[in-house]
Amino acid sequence: MEHIAGNPNAPVFGIAAEVSSAAELYHAAEKVRDAGYRRWDVYSPFPIHGMDQAMGLRKSWLSALVFLGGVAGLTTAVILQFYPSSFEYPLIVAGKPVNFFTVPAFFPIMFELTVLISAFTATFGMIILNGLPRWHHPIFSWDRFKKVTNDGFFLAIEATDPRFDKESTRELLEGIGARHITLIHDDA
Amino acid sequence: MSEGTAVMDASSAAAKRIERAPLVTNNRTMSWISDRVASCTERRAPTWWWITFTLTSSLAVVSLLCIAYLISTGVGVWGLNHPIGWAWDITNFVFWIGIGHAGTLISAILYLARQKWRTSINRAAEAMTLFAVVCAGIFPMIHVGRIWMVWFLAPVPTSMGIWQNFRSPLLWDVFAVSTYFTVSILFWYTGLVPDLATLRDRATTKIRKFFYGIGALGWRGGNRQWKHYEMAYLILAGLSTPLVLSVHSVVSFDFATSVIPGWHTTIFPPYFVAGAIFGGFAMVLTIMLPARAIFGLHDLITDDHVDKMCKIILLTGSMVGYAYAMEFFIAWYGGNLFEQYAFINRATGPYWWAYWSMIFCNVVSPQLFWFRRMRRHVLPVFIVCMFVNAGMWFERFVIIVTSLHRDFLPSSWNMFYPTWVDIWTFTGTFGIFLTLFLLFIRWLPMICIFEVKAVLPEADPHYHGHHKATIEGGGH
Numbered sequence: 001m002e003h004i005a006g007n008p009n010a011p012v013f014g015i016a017a018e019v020s021s022a023a024e025l026y027h028a029a030e031k032v033r034d035a036g037y038r039r040w041d042v043y044s045p046f047p048i049h050g051m052d053q054a055m056g057l058r059k060s061w062l063s064a065l066v067f068l069g070g071v072a073g074l075t076t077a078v079i080l081q082f083y084p085s086s087f088e089y090p091l092i093v094a095g096k097p098v099n100f101f102t103v104p105a106f107f108p109i110m111f112e113l114t115v116l117i118s119a120f121t122a123t124f125g126m127i128i129l130n131g132l133p134r135w136h137h138p139i140f141s142w143d144r145f146k147k148v149t150n151d152g153f154f155l156a157i158e159a160t161d162p163r164f165d166k167e168s169t170r171e172l173l174e175g176i177g178a179r180h181i182t183l184i185h186d187d188a
Numbered sequence: 189m190s191e192g193t194a195v196m197d198a199s200s201a202a203a204k205r206i207e208r209a210p211l212v213t214n215n216r217t218m219s220w221i222s223d224r225v226a227s228c229t230e231r232r233a234p235t236w237w238w239i240t241f242t243l244t245s246s247l248a249v250v251s252l253l254c255i256a257y258l259i260s261t262g263v264g265v266w267g268l269n270h271p272i273g274w275a276w277d278i279t280n281f282v283f284w285i286g287i288g289h290a291g292t293l294i295s296a297i298l299y300l301a302r303q304k305w306r307t308s309i310n311r312a313a314e315a316m317t318l319f320a321v322v323c324a325g326i327f328p329m330i331h332v333g334r335i336w337m338v339w340f341l342a343p344v345p346t347s348m349g350i351w352q353n354f355r356s357p358l359l360w361d362v363f364a365v366s367t368y369f370t371v372s373i374l375f376w377y378t379g380l381v382p383d384l385a386t387l388r389d390r391a392t393t394k395i396r397k398f399f400y401g402i403g404a405l406g407w408r409g410g411n412r413q414w415k416h417y418e419m420a421y422l423i424l425a426g427l428s429t430p431l432v433l434s435v436h437s438v439v440s441f442d443f444a445t446s447v448i449p450g451w452h453t454t455i456f457p458p459y460f461v462a463g464a465i466f467g468g469f470a471m472v473l474t475i476m477l478p479a480r481a482i483f484g485l486h487d488l489i490t491d492d493h494v495d496k497m498c499k500i501i502l503l504t505g506s507m508v509g510y511a512y513a514m515e516f517f518i519a520w521y522g523g524n525l526f527e528q529y530a531f532i533n534r535a536t537g538p539y540w541w542a543y544w545s546m547i548f549c550n551v552v553s554p555q556l557f558w559f560r561r562m563r564r565h566v567l568p569v570f571i572v573c574m575f576v577n578a579g580m581w582f583e584r585f586v587i588i589v590t591s592l593h594r595d596f597l598p599s600s601w602n603m604f605y606p607t608w609v610d611i612w613t614f615t616g617t618f619g620i621f622l623t624l625f626l627l628f629i630r631w632l633p634m635i636c637i638f639e640v641k642a643v644l645p646e647a648d649p650h651y652h653g654h655h656k657a658t659i660e661g662g663g664h
Contacts, residue, residue, distance in 0.1 A: 126419070
């Protein structure tokens with residue numbers, strides 16, 4: 001009862017299996033974490049509360065990127081407004097100064113550009129950190145995996161993990177109570 | 189709560205009231221949610237859709253033709269005059285942009301406040317935001333007259349020696365509105381990615397698989413992806429919250445930084461923001477109630493959702509009412525004769541009918557929502573929302589036109605009469621708005637599928653069977 005997905009002659013991507021609920025996936029993740037695996041993931045139709053701890057993952061560092069994006073936006077706004085409005089095109093309106101004291105009038109656009117560049121960084125940073133966009137992934141060659149965006153809960157341990165071993169990894173997944181344990185090959 | 193469960197079995201009415209109502213009724217499963225929401229985009233377009241689409245897109249074309257006429261002829265085709273240089277154009281701009289704000293409030297502020305009931309309405313509300321901002325953006329763009337010179341608004345260094353006045357609220361507005369539109373698109377798209385993956389995995393035709401596949405970016409739903417995803421979503425919510433408050437504050441600065449009596453008041457930013465949320469929630473209900481009825485989404489958008497939105501309308505409507513009263517108080521208390529005249533003229537002058545329509549629609553009609561019965565019946569809710577939609581348009585008209593039509597010099601006093609171009613351009617924007625919304629419900633999931641699944645009791649990793657669900661069912 002060997003389940004195989006992908007091209008059997010291609011290198012092995014990993015072993016994947018299905019569990020029946022978010023709670024089961026959570027406990028399965030704790031066990032895989034405790035077994036010392038590093039290159040593996042759990043897949044679910046929605047983010048599961050507390051799964052990062054169950055997998056032993058640290059906080060996403062996207063926030064640090066967004067901070068840099070915000071600083072870039074603020075700097076852009078300061079330079080864009082202050083330098084030309086004070087030195088290149090000193091436009092005097094209603095007798096208001098064009099020197100440093102005019103800065104409060106620049107605050108709204110400083111705020112807007114900070115938000116704008118931060119938001120771009122948040123969206124595109126998330127996409128890049130997730131390794132997206134990509135056309136294909138070996139796990140998509142497993143037909144059952146289509147359920148992941150509906151009501152399926154899966155986990156996959158990748159062959160690049162130093163502890164990966166076809167037999168012992170399979171036994172671990174069986175011990176957890178996972179079903180449809182499948183050996184996944186790359187496609188090409 | 190733990191002792192409450194024992195009592196609940198004995199069907200004590202008091203304990204039932206303490207237990208929170210489920211966010212998804214009738215114990216629907218995850219695949220039911222996927223099916224129900226995705227099938228709206230998969231079935232053939234029903235007849236009503238084609239009929240409505242034909243009507244709204246024709247109306248949209250009318251608006252575009254009026255705009256073409258305006259641009260080719262000049263702003264003289266509108267009823268503008270001296271001293272009323274702003275009338276329906278800016279009224280419509282503020283009206284539409286305000287409507288957009290409810291979408292951001294639902295998607296960002298309620299997210300930060302952990303209001304889980306937002307999950308079934310945020311997608312459509314965000315779409316509404318985008319389409320409302322599209323309609324809003326048209327008016328400032330075309331009211332400049334010579335539209336081929338709008339690039340003067342962009343800070344492009346040129347040899348012509350032109351540089352923007354960055355101390356002008358009108359330029360702040362350009363940045364605020366365009367930032368708002370861009371960030372709303374990013375937020376909306378980020379929220380769509382996992383749902384596009386759902387549509388991709390359900391796709392039966394090559395074309396659907398291709399386009400939803402592109403949109404889903406190769407999303408796999410791995411927790412290593414969700415981790416960054418949730419952080420991105422949280423940050424976007426955190427950014428959008430001050431952004432939405434800033435946008436309508438900046439819109440109000442267009443008026444408040446001038447010296448026109450009736451505009452020059454410090455109450456404007458918070459008053460405008462409250463009004464925007466008020467009018468926006470009314471518009472959300474105006475389009476969600478028919479959509480819910482047509483697509484049979486009553487288990488996802490429950491009466492509790494409608495009830496909660498009505499409470500927000502009541503709250504913000506009362507805040508707006510307070511602001512109307514406070515404007516009068518300050519006009520009297522400030523002792524400025526011009527300011528006093530502007531307000532007395534508003535209520536009793538030639539535009540008294542607009543003022544009192546506004547008061548009736550925005551302050552009086554939402555008071556019905558004090559009664560639970562009124563909040564839970566579709567008909568009164570819909571009627572009040574239509575009043576609020578109209579009232580919020582009148583509010584902007586009253587603020588703009590009644591403040592302008594009495595200039596400092598009585599010889600300049602005038603009245604504003606809209607031309608047919610004014611009327612059809614504005615009416616046509618409803619066509620643009622509804623056409624975009626109809627396309628949205630045909631092509632994209634109008635309810636956030638993955639977030640609704642996440643509020644089901646079995647989405648909790650500590651859920652083990654039914655008994656526990658009664659304890660934790662309402663979320664924490």
